[in-house]
Every structure is written in C-alpha cells, then in structure tokens.
Amino acid sequence: MPSIKVLAKREEERGPRFTGGHSLCAGCAEPMIVRTVLNAIEDPVVVASPTGCLEVASSRYPTTAWNVPWIHSAFENAAATIAGVEAAYKALSRKGKVTKKIRFVVFGGDGGTYDIGLQALSGALERGHDFLYVVLDNEAYMNTGVQRSSATPRCAHATTSPAGSVVPGKPQDRKDLTEIVVAHRVPYVAQASVSHLIDLANKVERAMQYEGPKFINVLSTCPLGWRVPPDSAVNVAKLAVETCCWPLYEVVEGVYKITYKPKEKLPIEKWLEPQGRFRHLFRPEKREDIIRELQEAVDRHWEELLRKERCTQGG
C-alpha cells in the first residue's frame, strides 16, 4: 500500500498528472483528491470530467492543468463519455492500433453524479465498463453558487434551500449514492475523504485491481459553500469521519469493510458547529431538537453499516 512518500516520488518522477496553475479556490479539497487518485494509479490514464468546478477551473482555453488526456463533454454525461472512450480502447486495442494498457477515470462533482448524471452513471455501471468513477462530493452545486443537490445534508444552508425563518435549510436527507452504486453489484465501491489521503490512495490501488466499474465517493470540503476557513479543508472533513457522519468504508465484491472506525465516535455537533452552513442550528438559539434528530439519523446509519459489515464478512 502506498505511503505519501511513494506517491510524492511517483509524481516527482513522471511529472504531475494534474498541475498547478488551475483556478480552483484557495483551500478547495479537489486538487488534493485528484492528485492523490492519479498518483495512486501506475498505468497511463485518460480522464473525463462533467461540467463543474474542476472542469471550469482546469481547462480554460488556451490553458490546461491536465498533463494526461482529458475530456469534458457536458454536465450529465461523464459516465457515458468515458464508456465510449473505454469501448474505443477495446476496439482499437483489438486492431493493434493501441498497444498500451490504459486506465479510465472520471472525476465528477455531486451535482453531475448524484443528480443530473445519475442515469448515465447507472447505465455505465450496469454495462460493466472498465473504469473508475470518483465523486468529488462537496455536497452542493458549488460551481454555480452553492445550490442544494441531493448530496446536500439535511438542514444545511444552500442558496436554493436557505436557512429561513420557517424552513431551517434543506428539508430532506441526502441521497445515499454509495449504496445505490453497491446495488449495481459492481466489483469495487468505497467512500473516502480528503482528510484521509492514504486511505483514499489505498482504495484506488485496490479498486484498480478489479476489472469493471469501480466507484469511490470522496468527501471534498468546499470552504466557500461550507463557510469554513480555507485552511480547514482537511480538519473539517476529518470531523465528518470522526462523527461517523461520513464513514470510510469499502464494498469489495459485495463484502463490506469499514476502513476506519473512530476510537470515540464524536457527537454530530462537532461536525456541524464549525460550518457556517449549519450556523442557524446554533444561533440565535441552539436547535437541540433538530440536532438530536440528525444525531439519531447518523447513529442509525452507522449501526446499519456495522451490521452490513458483520453480515457480509460472515461474522
């Protein structure tokens, strides 16, 4: 399993696959995730991205931050686009026109994956294309100004689900996309976080051992949308993991494994309080009632995950 040193050395030796000079915001977690994922893959890669922060910030003509072949087509079709690339690879390899082993990776945001791109993703998973789909899940449409998506957590303030005097932020729970992908019975599914980059690199390495669709949903702090300081991307995401609000786990050929279990599960408040998008739950008065409900939901989901781990591991 790779260490940070190994990854850094690999990047130094072959040059960065994703370079500086892009225009992502200060403190954005996305470049850390992209570099970690691409450094964890030894073979040459072709990357696709749907419309979103990463796409806009990395491909402004006539510049590019990509030192690997990269394609953007539209918002909802990254999975279908990479499916076409992968099919072309198979056909052209058969003809001997392509001789190298190439891996295929998508980096998509939650809007382009949970919402508008879900159908294309489901189709590509069902057809069994050989690719890795990485979600840069910053829990809202950040590129267009922090509108709510189906990945936005309950009660979070977003510009289309504002914390109002009657409705305290987003009324609905977030969609559990990771479990939707598990239901496609693809070989490798995982959740990861920018706060645990070695865990992420390990997951990428393990994923790439399997042929077929692979999916990693990575929590990606957005200082702008979450209303946290730019230097807190890692620490805030870490609280999501320590509260078990965003568990780190993988499902390998149907078998669940939680890759990090906090020694002491922190209360959900610890994750909510530092983020401006949840400020209305603490000020002007603390909404104990809502926080209790959110805690109960986290507990329920965490217990469910533990049960799935026990059941599928045959324990």
Place this chain on the structure above:
Amino acid sequence: MRKVMTGHKAVAEAMRQIEPDVVAVYPITPQSEIAEYYAEYVHNGIVKTELIPVESEHSAMSACVGASAAGARVITATASQGLALMVEVLYVAAGLRLPIVMALANRSLSAPINIHCDHSDAYLARDSGAIQIFAESAQEAYDYMIMAQKLAENAKVRLPVIVNLDGFTLTHSSQVVETLPDEAVKDFVGEYDPPYPLLDVDRPVTWGVFAMPDYYFELKRAQQAGMEAAPEAFLEIQKAYSELCGRPYKGFFEAYKLDDAERVIVVMGSTAGTAKAVVDELRDKGERVGLLKVWLWRPFPRAEIAEALAGAKAVAVMDRAISFGNLGALYLDVVSGFAGRPGPTFVNYIYGLGGRDVPMEHIAEVFEGLKEAETGELRYLGLRE
C-alpha cells in the same frame, strides 16, 4: 448485388460494410431495427464493432463523443424524441469537430405523441453544426451512409453527418437496393486516422475546453470553416462514389425535368419519389413542371439552388415540419438564395405532418396551385380545416 430490403436493412448493411469501431445506440420507433440488425451482426461475430447498448439517446451521443475523441470510427442512429434528447450532445460533437455518422429515421415530435414521419426532428438539429443529408429511397440511404463516412472524416470538414431517411415510408418498406461488395466499401471509406486521439497517452490533449468571451467566438467561427469546406468535399466524394457504384450522384440536389420548368416543387426525402411520378404525368400532358430534390440540406447550397430555380415562374417549397411563428425552414433557405434580386414567385407548403399521407393528387394540387400564387403565402397540404 441487387436485393429487396427495407430502409433499416439498407442502413444496417452499409454499417456492416463500414464496420465502425464503436456503435452506441438506443431503441426508438422507427429506428429500432437498425440497432437490432447491428446487434445481430455483433453477437454473431459478423463484425468486430464494440456495441454500447446505452440507457438513453443522450448517452448514445455521449458515448459516441467519447469514442470518437478517443480515435474510433463511430456510428449511431435515432429518431424523433431520441434526437431531441441527444441534441445537446450533438452540438458538443460538432463543436469538438467529431466525425460521428448518424442515421435519422425521421419522425414527428411530441405533443401529441406520434410515431410517424415528418421532418421535425431533423429541423430540431438544423443549427447543431451537423451536416444533414436527405435520402429519397433506401438506395440513397445506403449510398449516403457510406459517403457520409468519408465526408465526416474529411480533414477540412470533421463534423458529424446526419443521413435522414423518412420513418416508415423508407425505414419499413421493402425496396430494391443495389449494394456494393464488402471490400469495395472498405476500400472506399479506408482506415480512419484521427488527428488528436485521447488514447495517445504520450501526446496528451485536453478535449472540451472552457472558453470565455475572449476565445469562444473565434472557436465557433473556426467550426463554421468545417461547414464551408463541406460542399467541395461532398462533390468530390459523390464523384468518387458514383464511379464506384455507377449511380449518378452529382450535385447538392437532384434536378428532375427542371431545365425548362415553369412551375417547380422543392422537396426533401421520400416525397420526391411521388413528385417525380406527378411531374411525369403532367409532362405527358404538356405542362412544364419540374422538381428539385434537396440532398444536402446543411450546409445549404443556396447559390446553386437559386441558379437552378432562376428560370422558373413559380416555386412551391415543401416543408415537412412547421417552424412555428414563421414560414418553413426550407422555404426560407431557398428564398435566401434570391436575397436582393428578382426571382420566381415562392409559395410555402407545409405537408405530411405526423405521417399524413402524401398521395399523387396532393402533389398535383401543388402544381395546380402554383398557377395562382403570391410570394410569402403559407399553405397547408392535405389538411382538414
């Protein structure tokens, strides 16, 4: 080889002979049989194509974009609502200068839902940046599918090409089609040599950039250059193909008894066949009538068509789709060739929507109607009012 086959089969035969690297397709009436034939070829080992049975037309065109950018030769097919769903990505395909070939089994658009022929779907993609060709028969659909491949991949053109064939009228009816030997088609289309394939990992290219107001305009203007190069390439390809097949493909349109015609119909697709029969009948009676059947609709050969129509007294331009709020799109195209100078009287006929039959009597009615007509008139053919 001469065989009786449907328009579906004719298109599928052309595809089998071209044997593209990737076919991504989603079923929709009246296109589905093209997808079915091709799936048979793939699953019986007749072709080595990677078939992507996508979950929507949007993904069909998206997979085509990915595969074409990767460096593969790519074909798809659709109709109606399917094209409406994929049209977003068709614009992307044209903007990325990807030579994707598509058969479009022309069908009306909802609402109300209707599965039968008109050209609303093709009109929807009029400004997409795709080249559009209309076939009159299964034979022409076969021939133009093969020519389309060369046109799309022409180094100066590099654009998607749509081959339109009327839903049901052509797709489902059996006609005599003369096919070329497999080897002749393979030699004609040749090997595809993509200029900047994504799969060339040693020469990484960024596809699908983000362009701000400082560059977007120039990039779109450059795209227009592909369209500007298309007419010349179209004629060259027709010439080479005609020599190969012995059928006379010459020009952007077919002029049928047009030379001394006073009253002329301009039309696209299978209705041209009916119109030819009417022209013959009226000519036998000594009436000077003629037909101009448009093959190449985009880019539109307005100067050449204007030249061909300059001697006519009255012209009926027949649109098989309504451009709501204005005269028909083909009508405006044809009239644009006469901008600023005198020409014949032009009448617009909207006809055949949602599969409304177009019998010979209706075409004869159009020729009769041209005896008294004023430019700018909009008439509906075969409509109960």
